[in-house]
Amino acid sequence: MADNVFIHPTANVDARAEIGEGTKVWINVQIREGAKIGRNCILSKDVYIDHAVSIGDGCKVQNSVSVYDGVTIEDDVFVGPNASFTNDKVPRANNPEWKITPTLVRRGASIGANATIVCGTVIGEYAMIAAGSVVTKDVEPHALMMGNPARCVGYVDEAGNRLEERP
Template identity: 45%
Template structure:
């Protein structure tokens, strides 16, 4: 076994776990879930059946990732963040009978490469979080988030842009559609409400 599982974690035997991944105490990895290499699954985190997680992903303590979520490489999911999966959540049918697994359609949260979801944020499926986007702590995401967007609030709204370093971008003087990362110096162009990395 080339991954580590703490004694109180539960990993279903049908799950696929990549090399170098660590699963901490009280975490639960369900049937047919797939985790890439180099991941860290924090204490009490939950990964639902069939969830797909890329390489070098961090799920912090008590993060809840419900099926059929898909997380790209390098994604960060903060403490107690929740990725939902039910568009119309109800425990019972209109007639009062308890709903079972086949009585509703699970929908996905998709998180692009390098994106980060802050502590206690909630992504209400179906929704896509773009590459390298940053969702602020406590935000509730109800619509798609563009690549490199910084979103905050309830419901979440774009309040700026971030680069790959996660630092808020600043507008270049005299260039209204040009943004720069104050940490790395990387440049980005804004076009039609989207941000594009310059080569």
């Protein structure tokens, strides 16, 4: 574990997880073996990070988010409270042959509260997923996605401001 890492006493962090300098791990967070968390991240209350998950530098993961095996989050990503990631295209209670389907969230993207990210998708750089949206297909960079299923309704700049046209 790097220097200047804060881990709340109620957090459960496996000794085999890697946590970058300046990262804060708050109340009731669980980080499993083999997870890699970058520098200067914030993992808020009740976050679950599965084994082998990779989270880049400068990310903020809000309350009650579960990030499952197969999800990769690049640098400077925001994940809003109660957002959901899946990792199985055909989830069944009894499926011994199930496979993890990877998901990639590119640099600078924002995922709103209660959004669902269906596995097998790539969320482009600086894309913004509106609260409550359900992402079922790849999202292009800077796209503003809304709805169920999520549809592109416009574009945003790196700061999240609406753009008049596609960048």
